[in-house]
Amino acid sequence: MLQQEKIALIVVDVQNGFMPNGNLAVAHADRILPNVNQLMHHFNNVVLTQDWHPEHHISFANNHTNKQPFDMINLPYGQQVLWTSHCVQGTKDADFHPDLDVSQAQLIIRKGFHAHIDSYSAFVEADRTTKTGLAGYLNERQIDTVYVVGVATDFCVAWTAIDAVNLGFKTYVIEDATAGIDLNGSLVQKWQEMQALKIGRIQTQDVLKLL
Numbered sequence: 001m002l003q004q005e006k007i008a009l010i011v012v013d014v015q016n017g018f019m020p021n022g023n024l025a026v027a028h029a030d031r032i033l034p035n036v037n038q039l040m041h042h043f044n045n046v047v048l049t050q051d052w053h054p055e056h057h058i059s060f061a062n063n064h065t066n067k068q069p070f071d072m073i074n075l076p077y078g079q080q081v082l083w084t085s086h087c088v089q090g091t092k093d094a095d096f097h098p099d100l101d102v103s104q105a106q107l108i109i110r111k112g113f114h115a116h117i118d119s120y121s122a123f124v125e126a127d128r129t130t131k132t133g134l135a136g137y138l139n140e141r142q143i144d145t146v147y148v149v150g151v152a153t154d155f156c157v158a159w160t161a162i163d164a165v166n167l168g169f170k171t172y173v174i175e176d177a178t179a180g181i182d183l184n185g186s187l188v189q190k191w192q193e194m195q196a197l198k199i200g201r202i203q204t205q206d207v208l209k210l211l
């Protein structure tokens with residue numbers, strides 16, 4: 001059995017904006033809700049992340065001239081994919097999906113609220129230096145293992161898991177509680193990257209058996 005006080009579930013961006021009919025819809029993302037809800041009820045430590053952008057955010061294609069969603073641009077911190085405007089602070093698009101049972105969550109990390117920096121990871125923003133404080137929170141509570149679920153597998157979930165393992169946490173991604181975007185093969189590429197870092201690729205039932 002797993003020691004509840006040592007483990008945390010990180011639920012990444014289960015928000016209207018990434019669900020079917022959202023501003024940056026991820027195909028079938030709502031199908032993960034039953035697994036995510038079930039997992040949340042079996043963890044004592046649950047952290048939610050919430051993409052939370054100002055209207056003028058640098059990652060929105062409509063804030064750049066002659067750019068389309070999914071174009072790449074160069075920023076001081078490196079390459080950035082441009083997205084449709086999504087998860088703007090205080091809008092319905094930024095709300096958690098109404099069927100997500102948020103009652104078990106102890107902490108909500110809001111990310112992407114600096115206008116000039118995107119943030120896929122729940123730990124470190126895309127400039128790779130601005131920290132969210134999540135590592136400190138987990139360390140202070142002696143949590144050494146994290147399980148990551150949510151959307152999108154190949155962006156915010158993968159970046160969160162990769163940062164977690166690099167920060168010294170034992171890290172798992174629960175595949176059937178995630179949904180991917182798959183931009184030019186990014187889904188396969190991110191799974192390869194995660195597996196090379198020894199991030200566990202597991203399924204909801206495998207985790208529930210241990211809790």
Ligand SMILES: [Zn+2]
Nearest residue numbers: 051053087112
């Ligand atoms: Zn975003």
